[in-house]
Amino acid sequence: MKRIVDNVFGLAVSVVAIATIGLLVIPLLIATAMSFDSREFLGQxxxxxxxxxxxxxxxxxxYYLKGLQVSLVLAIAATSLSTLIGVAAxxxxxxxxxxxxxxxSAFFLTPLVVPHVIIGFSLLLFFAAIGMSDGMLPLIGGHLIITVPYVIRTTLASLVGIRKSYTEAALILGATERRAFxxxxxxxxxxxxxxxxxxxxxxxxxxxxxxLFLTGPKLYTLPVAMTNMMRSQFDLRIAAAAVCLMAVTIVLIWVLDRVAGLDKVIGQGIYRK
Incomplete structure (x- = not known):
């Protein structure tokens, strides 16, 4: 009886996993295929x-290219600052x-559970109150808030497996705290x-x-540009833009695999002897 229950449970888990993967992958494949559509209109x-x-x-x-440029500059700036702050924290x-x-610790990780609509609206009110409702700084500040928790969590996962005795040994051998770090x-x-x-x-x-809350007519990101175009002029250039964003993500994963090893990041998570 127990073996039957285990088999049924295992089958149910497999079905849910396959269905989840399908829901994640199939829409991406459809969007990719439609971005190469030869028709002049959005068809079946x-x-x-x-x-x-x-x-x-x-x-x-x-319009799209300006959004792409702003998105890349913003992502580089936010990633650089969030990495410095996240590692230190x-x-x-x-x-x-x-x-x-x-x-x-809970304060740093709050943006993971607070709806980003609330964060965006709150930041809009804050920057408007201090007279900084326009420009790149509000965008960098907003993206910094939502990206720092990811750096903190992944870095903490790595630090968990590093014994303090390693740092203490370096200090005993004459290294300063900064050099040991x-x-x-x-x-x-x-x-x-x-x-x-x-x-x-x-x-x-x-x-x-x-x-969406921190951009304007003259300064906007590519996802915001895509959202605006969906309301006014919906065509398959949006699918092409989505594929380009997916391509950037794939390149990032490849770089991560070459630099750190994807199996270490996903499989181990922390330093092991």
Missing amino acids: FPPPGLSLQWYKGFFSDA AFTLDRYDFRGKELL WKVTVPLSKTGIAAGAVFAFAYSLDDVSVS
């Missing part, structure tokens, strides 16, 4: 022929004991740091909820 799937016309339209449209939370440590701690936790940076970049590049 599958497309009768293939063409690069929608990609040519995307890369020749100044994770190291402090892991290595030091102080009053309010748990409260501070850069020569011992950072190399051992590089997989978590790299993973956090990649997640931060991808999340920043793809964000709509926060960016």
Whole structure:
């Protein structure tokens, strides 16, 4: 009886896993196929022929290209700052004991559970109150808030497996705390740091909820441009833009695999002997 229950449970888990993967992958495949549609209009799937016309339209449209440029600059700036802040915060939370440590940890991770619409609207009111409702700084601040938690979580996962005795041994051998941090701690936790940076970049590049409140007619991101075009002029250039964003994500995963090793980031998560 127990064996039958285990088999049924295993089958149910497999069905749910396959269905979940299908719901994630099939829409992406359909969007990719439709981005090569040879028709001049949005028609039924599958497309009768293939063409690069929608990609040519995307890369020749100044509105989309400006959004892409802003998104890349914003993602690079937000990732750089969130990596610095996230690594410092994770190291402090892991290595030091102080009053309010748990409260501070929960505060840093709050953006993971608070709806981003609320974060975006709150930031809009805040920056408007201090006279900074326009420009790149509000966007960087908003993306910094939503990307730092990913760097902190992945870095903390790497630091968990690093014994404090390693740093203490470096200090005994004459290294300063700063040198021990850069020569011992950072190399051992590089997989978590790299993973956090990649997640931060991808999340920043793809964000709509926060960016929608902090952009304007002259400064906007590519996802916001896609959202606006869906309301006014819906065509398959949006599918081409989506495929381009997916391609950037795939490249990031490849870079992460080459730099840190994807099996280490996903499979192990923390440093192991």
